[in-house]
Amino acid sequence: MMSDMRGTRELQTPVISIQGVKKIYQTGETQVFALRGVDLTVRPGELVAIMGHSGSGKSTIMNILGCLDVPTEGTYLLDGTRVEGLDRNALADVRNQKLGFVFQGFNLLARTSAIDNVELPLLYDRTGKKRDTRALAKRALERVGLGDRLAHQPSELSGGQQQRVAIARALVTEPRLLLADEPTGNLDSRTSVEVMALFQELNDQGITILIVTHEPDIAQYATRIVEVRDGRIIRDQPVVERRIAADDLLHLDSDNLEAAAASAGSGAPAVAA
Amino acid sequence: MTQKTLLKLASQSILKNKMRTLLTMLGIVIGVAAVIVMVAVGHGAQARIQDSISSLGTNLIMITPGATQQGGVSQGAGTFNRLTVDDAEKVKREATTLAAVSPVITTRAQVIGGSGNWRTMINGVSPDYLTIRDWNVASGALFTDLDVRSMRKVAVLGATVAKNLFGGADAVGAQIQIGHVPFTVIGVLDAKGQNAMGNDQDDVILMPYTTAQARLSGQTRLGQILASTYSQDDIPAAQDEIRGIMRESHRLGDSMDDDFTIRNQTDIAQAATSATSVMTWLLAAIASVSLVVGGIGIMNIMLVSVTERTREIGIRMAIGARGSDVLTQFLVESVVMSILGGIVGLATGIGGAMLLGHITGWSTATPLSAVALAVGFSAAVGVFFGYYPARKAAALNPIQALRYE
Numbered sequence: 066m067m068s069d070m071r072g073t074r075e076l077q078t079p080v081i082s083i084q085g086v087k088k089i090y091q092t093g094e095t096q097v098f099a100l101r102g103v104d105l106t107v108r109p110g111e112l113v114a115i116m117g118h119s120g121s122g123k124s125t126i127m128n129i130l131g132c133l134d135v136p137t138e139g140t141y142l143l144d145g146t147r148v149e150g151l152d153r154n155a156l157a158d159v160r161n162q163k164l165g166f167v168f169q170g171f172n173l174l175a176r177t178s179a180i181d182n183v184e185l186p187l188l189y190d191r192t193g194k195k196r197d198t199r200a201l202a203k204r205a206l207e208r209v210g211l212g213d214r215l216a217h218q219p220s221e222l223s224g225g226q227q228q229r230v231a232i233a234r235a236l237v238t239e240p241r242l243l244l245a246d247e248p249t250g251n252l253d254s255r256t257s258v259e260v261m262a263l264f265q266e267l268n269d270q271g272i273t274i275l276i277v278t279h280e281p282d283i284a285q286y287a288t289r290i291v292e293v294r295d296g297r298i299i300r301d302q303p304v305v306e307r308r309i310a311a312d313d314l315l316h317l318d319s320d321n322l323e324a325a326a327a328s329a330g331s332g333a334p335a336v337a338a
Numbered sequence: 339m340t341q342k343t344l345l346k347l348a349s350q351s352i353l354k355n356k357m358r359t360l361l362t363m364l365g366i367v368i369g370v371a372a373v374i375v376m377v378a379v380g381h382g383a384q385a386r387i388q389d390s391i392s393s394l395g396t397n398l399i400m401i402t403p404g405a406t407q408q409g410g411v412s413q414g415a416g417t418f419n420r421l422t423v424d425d426a427e428k429v430k431r432e433a434t435t436l437a438a439v440s441p442v443i444t445t446r447a448q449v450i451g452g453s454g455n456w457r458t459m460i461n462g463v464s465p466d467y468l469t470i471r472d473w474n475v476a477s478g479a480l481f482t483d484l485d486v487r488s489m490r491k492v493a494v495l496g497a498t499v500a501k502n503l504f505g506g507a508d509a510v511g512a513q514i515q516i517g518h519v520p521f522t523v524i525g526v527l528d529a530k531g532q533n534a535m536g537n538d539q540d541d542v543i544l545m546p547y548t549t550a551q552a553r554l555s556g557q558t559r560l561g562q563i564l565a566s567t568y569s570q571d572d573i574p575a576a577q578d579e580i581r582g583i584m585r586e587s588h589r590l591g592d593s594m595d596d597d598f599t600i601r602n603q604t605d606i607a608q609a610a611t612s613a614t615s616v617m618t619w620l621l622a623a624i625a626s627v628s629l630v631v632g633g634i635g636i637m638n639i640m641l642v643s644v645t646e647r648t649r650e651i652g653i654r655m656a657i658g659a660r661g662s663d664v665l666t667q668f669l670v671e672s673v674v675m676s677i678l679g680g681i682v683g684l685a686t687g688i689g690g691a692m693l694l695g696h697i698t699g700w701s702t703a704t705p706l707s708a709v710a711l712a713v714g715f716s717a718a719v720g721v722f723f724g725y726y727p728a729r730k731a732a733a734l735n736p737i738q739a740l741r742y743e
Binding site: 157 | 650
């Protein structure tokens with residue numbers, strides 16, 4: 066079954082196609098090689114986890130894929146469009162129309178309601194297609210299960226809820242690619258699984274997602290893991306024993322029930338931190 | 339981004355920091371209010387001067403001795419006085435545009451009569467004088483042309499003189515001595531108040547110019563000739579006509595300059611108001627310094643705000659805001675802030691000017707030009723002082739901005 070899906074995917078335009086990407090930072094006299102030649106292709110419908118330690122270059126890959134930074138060398142095709150060589154304004158438009166960002170620290174505007182936060186990307190839309198921004202924002206929030214929290218401000222929401230608002234904000238423009246930079250970094254383990262369940266659900270609906278993480282557990286929810294070290298990809302393979310977050314949540318709940326039933330728990334929670 | 343959205347964004351972030359916004363706006367409020375009050379007081383003073391100038395008389399034309407040349411050397415105005423009664427009579431006879439003409443002989447003399455004595459100004463004039471000055475007799479009557487021709491020793495007292503010599507008593511019919519010459523008081527004038535220079539216009543005695551010449555001054559030259567036209571529109575034509583008659587009377591050749599000066603009321607008014615106008619704008623300029631200080635306050639706060647909201651700027655850029663979007667957002671914020679401050683300052687200024695007028699009794703007037711200027715200037719302050727912080731915000735690198743703690 067897996068190979069069948071692969072066959073149909075080969076025919077579609079890749080969402081991401083980077084070739085020979087290098088990134089060299091000039092700090093004073095010395096050159097820092099952040100990326101030493103990276104090739105990566107992500108096809109529609111994939112849920113890719115990029116793993117690596119700090120300093121491995123995974124953040125640089127993320128910034129380049131997110132059109133926040135440009136490669137020193139190499140080519141980048143996003144959804145079939147050349148990205149390298151675009152100016153600041155064109156990059157901003159690409160980010161607005163083709164990409165959705167989810168950050169580790171949620172990065173919501175403080176003292177701004179959930180719906181205003183989600184509506185924000187639509188206000189920067191220059192194509193003029195997104196008319197009823199309010200309704201679109203409302204639908205995006207409903208999609209992440211926050212239809213009843215429209216007017217809440219970030220400070221009135223839990224970490225998991227804030228991250229879901231951020232996901233709704235990333236989804237509202239119907240991007241070709243959702244980029245998540247350590248999306249579970251600030252969340253406890255249960256909330257992390259909840260957020261991953263949401264990502265898997267969205268992925269099942271056909272949204273291409275790329276997650277940067279350093280947690281192996283989180284990477285196991287992806288369909289493919291790309292490992293980066295010293296500015297190079299050292300491993301790129303499909304996930305063998307893929308975890309399903311929704312199932313894990315069920316286990317978590319039943320464990321909790323058992324624990325509660327046994328009272329003063331003899332059985333330690335089965336979930337790894 | 340639509341303008342509505344921009345305004346919404348700006349008002350949102352302005353409302354998020356109410357106290358700070360209020361304090362920042364205060365600078366602009368004080369600046370604009372100060373400008374408005376200064377201009378209002380200045381304009382009030384100007385209006386008062388205009389009023390008192392028009393109290394000189396309506397459609398007034400004044401002929402005074404002018405500069406002459408002696409052997410090619412220009413002398414100062416009035417050095418060689420050639421104004422005579424003949425000139426005045428010729429002008430009155432020949433001019434078609436003039437309603438009234440009166441020679442004026444001015445001298446000072448000690449006056450004794452009633453219950454006291456008083457030193458005052460004596461004006462020898464013709465009966466036309468009161469028409470020209472738009473002045474009336476309060477009691478008694480003015481002398482007539484017959485009195486002038488027969489050099490009768492009659493006098494009409496100004497209100498101040500009447501008060502000082504006779505107190506509250508009726509002066510008409512009383513005998514007074516002016517410079518040891520006995521006169522009969524035949525009338526007392528209406529009180530006219532101070533003139534533009536602050537001199538008491540009622541401290542005067544009027545008498546026939548013939549009498550003044552023969553009995554008091556002994557001069558044949560006139561201090562000035564006053565005339566008035568039927569209407570304001572006639573003034574330019576009348577001035578030309580008078581000039582022609584005067585040149586003929588003085589037998590001036592084509593190559594010779596006028597040896598007299600003709601001025602109308604507008605000239606005098608302009609001279610007086612231009613001084614106060616300079617004062618007004620000087621005051622406004624000083625007050626506008628505080629507006630600039632207010633602008634610097636806005637710039638300061640906007641710079642703090644940009645630093646504080648670096649992360650927000652990063653988020654906005656990550657989700658697709660262009661540099662120009664960020665620039666506009668911050669610029670709109672500072673302009674909204676300064677215009678709001680301008681409007682509040684305008685209201686405060688107008689209120690303050692009215693209060694000041696009420697307390698001090700000065701007349702104040704806020705001209706529309708000052709209102710437009712204050713609001714326009716405060717908006718300009720917002721743009722000028724908001725631009726640098728806004729550009730700083732727009733030039734931020736999104737990656738660094740997102741990482742900013």
